[in-house]
Amino acid sequence: MSLVFAGICSHAPGITGRANLADEALRAPFYDAYHRMREQLWATRPDALVIIAAEHFANFFMNNMPSFAIGMADQYSGPIEDPGWLSIARRSIPGNSTLSRELICEIMQTADIAFAEEWKFDHGIMVPLHFLTPNYDLPVVPVNINCQGPPLVPLHRAWVFGEAVRRAADRIPQRIAVIGTGGISHWPATPDSGKINEAWDRKFLERWTRNDREALLSYSDLDTYRDAGQGGFEIRTFISVAAAARGRGQLHHYAPIPIFAVGCTIATMEVAA
Amino acid sequence: MSVYQLQKFLYDLNRDSGVQTRYRSEPEGLLGEYELTEEERTALAAGDVGLIYVLGANGQLLMHFAAFLGLSWPAYLQAMRDGVTRHGPVRAGVYAMTTGVGEKVAGV
Numbered sequence: 001m002s003l004v005f006a007g008i009c010s011h012a013p014g015i016t017g018r019a020n021l022a023d024e025a026l027r028a029p030f031y032d033a034y035h036r037m038r039e040q041l042w043a044t045r046p047d048a049l050v051i052i053a054a055e056h057f058a059n060f061f062m063n064n065m066p067s068f069a070i071g072m073a074d075q076y077s078g079p080i081e082d083p084g085w086l087s088i089a090r091r092s093i094p095g096n097s098t099l100s101r102e103l104i105c106e107i108m109q110t111a112d113i114a115f116a117e118e119w120k121f122d123h124g125i126m127v128p129l130h131f132l133t134p135n136y137d138l139p140v141v142p143v144n145i146n147c148q149g150p151p152l153v154p155l156h157r158a159w160v161f162g163e164a165v166r167r168a169a170d171r172i173p174q175r176i177a178v179i180g181t182g183g184i185s186h187w188p189a190t191p192d193s194g195k196i197n198e199a200w201d202r203k204f205l206e207r208w209t210r211n212d213r214e215a216l217l218s219y220s221d222l223d224t225y226r227d228a229g230q231g232g233f234e235i236r237t238f239i240s241v242a243a244a245a246r247g248r249g250q251l252h253h254y255a256p257i258p259i260f261a262v263g264c265t266i267a268t269m270e271v272a273a
Numbered sequence: 274m275s276v277y278q279l280q281k282f283l284y285d286l287n288r289d290s291g292v293q294t295r296y297r298s299e300p301e302g303l304l305g306e307y308e309l310t311e312e313e314r315t316a317l318a319a320g321d322v323g324l325i326y327v328l329g330a331n332g333q334l335l336m337h338f339a340a341f342l343g344l345s346w347p348a349y350l351q352a353m354r355d356g357v358t359r360h361g362p363v364r365a366g367v368y369a370m371t372t373g374v375g376e377k378v379a380g381v
Contacts, residue, residue: 061284081337085337148333188332189333190369192370193350229371259381
């Protein structure tokens with residue numbers, strides 16, 4: 001078994017970009033939780049980090065939109081956003097094209113995916129890396145699930161994709177960590193930014209920590225849009241991680257931080273057989 | 274009808290510094306390369322974030338255009354509210370406003 005770590009975390013750009021506008025009493029415990037997640041991640045001695053993220057038109061657009069895409073390069077760059085706006089300096093990030101290709105070929109056995117030899121990371125990947133690999137010394141395999149440009153892939157396909165990631169990780173000798181990044185309920189990039197449905201979030205996280213497949217896949221996009229905003233479509237990344245890990249989850253941190261526009265979440269999941 | 278083309282322009286501009294330079298130096302020629310309605314072309318040429326929001330541009334695309342234009346975070350949110358006040362509800366897409374014009378959820 002070579003999947004060694006599984007977790008989920010928030011990736012909102014305000015987490016770094018608007019850090020100075022947040023209440024320190026809210027911000028500090030969240031940052032601490034992110035730092036503890038980093039320690040947990042590194043304690044598993046991973047050889048590579050698969051980041052299942054939901055990007056925001058950094059690489060993929062409605063002219064040719066893949067539901068699932070995986071990076072296959074030795075080097076990536078980011079952030080694509082203005083570094084001052086995100087408060088993360090632009091840099092290159094190591095990948096591993098050989099490892100990516102091995103994972104991709106195995107995942108293709110049961111999931112239909114696109115691959116990309118170029119990839120510019122946006123906040124969906126850069127914010128988590130900023131906390132989890134601050135020295136950018138762990139090869140990354142970026143994954144995107146289209147959560148922005150409808151029609152969106154059904155949730156049960158995000159589950160199947162997660163299962164494929166797990167099977168691929170188990171087939172290779174390297175130690176693989178996987179994280180899912182995104183928001184639960186949120187209304188980013190609208191005048192509603194900061195609106196958070198905490199009850200909806202907590203119910204989703206309860207289902208996630210129980211790894212209740214049926215409950216996790218029961219949301220319709222119409223319901224999610226109504227109750228959790230368009231940002232809620234990003235639950236796909238968290239669902240994929242649950243499918244990959246197969247175990248019980250542990251919620252380490254959840255607290256709405258309106259200026260970050262999201263209920264700030266850190267959770268890990270036992271990797272079960 | 275062409276919100277797609279409006280969004281495509283924003284996508285191109287957000288990720289290509291050459292397009293950003295052309296937007297500043299020869300916006301008419303640049304925008305002429307996209308199949309835009311007159312309303313869309315005018316909104317983009319003027320950097321009218323509020324109208325672009327109401328036209329239905331994906332918020333993730335518009336957010337970076339606003340930053341490129343130099344709008345602060347509070348000014349960007351207010352520009353969208355002002356757009357809804359002037360032009361009515363968002364006409365397309367999945368980034369509709371669900372709060373009131375005077376309701377500042379995050380205090381800005």
